[in-house]
Amino acid sequence: MGKLFGTDGIRGITNSELTPDFAVKIGKAIGTYFGKGSRILIGRDVRAGGDMIMRSVESGLLSSGVIVYEAGMAPTPAFQYAVKTLGYDGGVIITASHNPPEYNGIKVLSPHGIEISRDDEDKIEEIYFNNRINTVDWSSLVNDVKKEERVVDIYVKGILSHVDVNKIKSKRYKVLIDAANSVGAITTPLVARELGCKIYTINGNLDPLFPARLPEPTFDSLTETSKVARELNVDIAVAHDGDADRAIFIDSMGRIQWGDRSGTLLSYWASIKAPNLPKRVFTAVSSSSLVEEYLSKFGIEIKWTKVGSVDIAHALFREGGIAGFEENGGFMYPPHQVVRDGAMSFALMLDMMASENEDSTSLFDRLPKYYLIKTKVKITEKTNIGRIYEEIINKYGKYGNVITIDGVKVIGKDFWILVRKSGTEPIIRILVEAKDENMSKDLANEIERIVGGLV
Numbered sequence: 001m002g003k004l005f006g007t008d009g010i011r012g013i014t015n016s017e018l019t020p021d022f023a024v025k026i027g028k029a030i031g032t033y034f035g036k037g038s039r040i041l042i043g044r045d046v047r048a049g050g051d052m053i054m055r056s057v058e059s060g061l062l063s064s065g066v067i068v069y070e071a072g073m074a075p076t077p078a079f080q081y082a083v084k085t086l087g088y089d090g091g092v093i094i095t096a097s098h099n100p101p102e103y104n105g106i107k108v109l110s111p112h113g114i115e116i117s118r119d120d121e122d123k124i125e126e127i128y129f130n131n132r133i134n135t136v137d138w139s140s141l142v143n144d145v146k147k148e149e150r151v152v153d154i155y156v157k158g159i160l161s162h163v164d165v166n167k168i169k170s171k172r173y174k175v176l177i178d179a180a181n182s183v184g185a186i187t188t189p190l191v192a193r194e195l196g197c198k199i200y201t202i203n204g205n206l207d208p209l210f211p212a213r214l215p216e217p218t219f220d221s222l223t224e225t226s227k228v229a230r231e232l233n234v235d236i237a238v239a240h241d242g243d244a245d246r247a248i249f250i251d252s253m254g255r256i257q258w259g260d261r262s263g264t265l266l267s268y269w270a271s272i273k274a275p276n277l278p279k280r281v282f283t284a285v286s287s288s289s290l291v292e293e294y295l296s297k298f299g300i301e302i303k304w305t306k307v308g309s310v311d312i313a314h315a316l317f318r319e320g321g322i323a324g325f326e327e328n329g330g331f332m333y334p335p336h337q338v339v340r341d342g343a344m345s346f347a348l349m350l351d352m353m354a355s356e357n358e359d360s361t362s363l364f365d366r367l368p369k370y371y372l373i374k375t376k377v378k379i380t381e382k383t384n385i386g387r388i389y390e391e392i393i394n395k396y397g398k399y400g401n402v403i404t405i406d407g408v409k410v411i412g413k414d415f416w417i418l419v420r421k422s423g424t425e426p427i428i429r430i431l432v433e434a435k436d437e438n439m440s441k442d443l444a445n446e447i448e449r450i451v452g453g454l455v
Contacts, residue, residue, distance in 0.1 A: 004128065005121040007308040007423025009107035011096050014049035018104050020056040027060020027092075028135070029128040030108055033120070034090050036065030036136060041086070041148055043071040043079050044094035045243045046182040047104045048208040054094045057106065058145055061092070065136035069148040073206075075183045075244035076107070077341035078155040084113035084337060085154055098216035098241040098328070099424055101209055114317060114339055115310045156190050159344050162273075162336050163351040169196030171354050176200045176237035176250070177346075178225045180215050181207040184244030188343045195350060200232055215242030217329060218374065222248065222256050230254030236353070236360040238346045245309075245340035246329035249349060251360040260287040261367055263325030264294050266333070266345060269352040270322040271300055274335050280321035282312045285409045286418050287327045288433055290368045306406040308423060309340050327372075327431075371437040373444040376427040377451045385421050388428065388454050392419045395450070415439060417447060428455070 004010050010026065012018035034040060040061060044050040054070075061068050069088070071079065076093050083091040091109035099105070108116045108124065116124075127133065175197045179185035185204045192199045202225055203212040213221040217239040229237040229250045237250035249257045260283065267281045279300045283291055284307040292302045300322070305311045309330050316324040317338045324332035330340030333348060353360060379385075389408045400412035407420020407429075415434035422429050430447050434440040 004125050008097065008115065008310055009095075009105045011099055011103055011105035011424050013102050014047070014053070014104045018049070018053060020052055023053045023056035023106070024060045026106060026124075026128060027057035028064050028133045029060075029124050030057070030092060031061040031064025031066040032127050032132065032134040033124045034066055036134065036140070037067065038089040039067050039069065041069050041071060041079060041083050041088045041091040042093070043074055043151070045076070046073060046206045046208050047094075047096060047242065048101065049104050050094050050208070053104055053106070057092055057094065062141065062143070062145070063136070064134045065140055067143050068145045070145050071148040071151045073183050073186065074151050074155070075187055075342065077245050077337070077339060077344065078151050078187055080109060080113035080339045081155045081158055081337050082148070082151040083109050083111065085158065086148075086150065093243070095243040097243050097424075098246065100214060112317065113337055114313045117314055118310070152187055152190070156187060156194065158336060159191055159347050160194055162333070162344070163195070163347045164355060165195060167354045168350050172196060172198065173235040173350060173353070174198045174200070174232065176202060176225070176229050176232060176234045177204065178202045178217070178222070178237065178239035179204050179244070180217065180240050180242055181205060181210050181212055182215065182240070182242045182244065184240035184342060188238065188240065188244065188346060191343050191347055195347065197350075200234065202228055210242070217241055217246060217248040219256055222250065226250050226254050226256055236349065238342070238349075240342045241329070244342045247331065247342040247345040248329040249360065251364050253361045255361070255364070257364050258327060258372055259325065259329035259331070260291055260327040261364060262329070262345070262349065263287070263323070263327070263331050264291050264367060265352065265363055266331050266348050267295055267300065267323040267325065268298060269348060270333055271298055274322055277322045277334065278320045280319070282316045282321055282324040284308070284312060284326055285403055285406050286420075286431055287325070288370055288372065289411065289416055290370055293368050294366075304403070304405065307420060313338050370433045370435055371440040372431065372433045373440050375430045375444055375448055376422070377430065377448060377455055379421070379426050379428055379455050383455050385428075388419065388451055391450060391454060392417070392447070415443060417443060419447065419451065
């Protein structure tokens with residue numbers, strides 16, 4: 001049996017790998033998994049082909065007897081909050097998150113608004129590949145697709161309920177919002193307006209071709225946004241990915257702050273705001289050593305997981321904690337919801353700035369300084385991933401602790417490296433971090449050469 005679900009949902013190139021025919025059949029499988037009469041919320045981001053795929057999935061869901069409610073375009077976390085808050089039996093989101101523009105995807109949600117577990121993904125795949133589809137009689141097809149128009153409103157109000165609105169308003173912050181030409185433009189400016197901010201936007205028009213930058217917010221893709229933030233002299237800037245569940249921050253000096261740095265600060269703030277929750281944080285092996293170095297001072301335990309928001313969210317939901325986060329900018333705040341939420345992260349950052357009475361630069365300067373480099377190497381179906389991991393262990397394992405929970409991570413005295421196969425793209429991801437900038441660059445270049453040679 002093949003594999004459909006990756007690190008976070010099903011993804012493929014639109015109208016090539018992710019076709020209407022496939023979307024109808026997977027819609028039937030998803031509908032069979034939820035069962036006849038289930039109330040399922042569906043929506044999408046701005047990507048090309050999104051309407052085509054959504055309609056196809058809707059057809060499959062209806063064919064299996066599911067009652068479908070359509071909410072149009074909104075960020076992924078808005079749909080997740082709506083599923084949980086409005087009492088749906090589950091949800092389906094048509095999104096490829098941070099992937100390049102040619103991709104789209106299908107994400108399936110549990111009644112809690114969290115992506116379904118790995119075991120439940122396997123159940124849908126078993127239904128799909130063994131053609132155990134439930135098809136209802138014609139007389140049961142009496143429900144047309146219904147409209148759900150409350151998603152954005154309840155989502156924005158939900159975020160505001162977790163921060164000190166008046167205190168933030170009193171600061172009159174100047175903020176820059178980079179919505180990546182996608183659905184973050186629908187909600188984050190609304191949150192900022194309710195918090196009394198002076199709002200600047202960049203890449204704020206909805207465009208399925210993502211003409212300004214790639215959907216993934218990285219050091220390279222945010223160069224222009226960083227420059228604009230400096231020129232406007234904003235208090236803080238936030239940049240989203242394609243479905244706005246991530247938030248990468250740019251401080252008042254225009255410095256791009258990676259997600260494990262913002263996640264560390266926000267975890268500290270979550271421990272202050274939610275003192276009754278277990279002082280435990282979940283993050284992936286791709287996160288920096290600074291996480292443990294900083295948060296241990298506040299008695300916060302770090303639980304390392306596989307890379308992927310699904311694994312982090314389910315661990316956080318199952319075991320309890322104050323937060324979960326990824327180095328790519330995904331942050332989970334359980335009092336709101338146990339999933340990544342870019343606009344909630346933005347509001348919490350403003351809340352911390354206002355309550356601690358510090359600007360964004362001084363907050364980030366609390367953290368230990370490391371130099372992070374992220375790069376990647378394209379692979380083919382013939383690439384021997386195991387051989388790559390073996391070579392990395394042979395060359396670098398002698399320098400420190402080796403963790404193989406997801407790819408290969410080596411933690412040395414003054415550095416760490418992570419080499420792992422992506423679950424969403426045909427690439428090997430390489431992360432290198434060191435306290436010395438030149439060491440970080442040299443290691444990244446060396447590993448890239450090794451992996452490239454083996455590919």
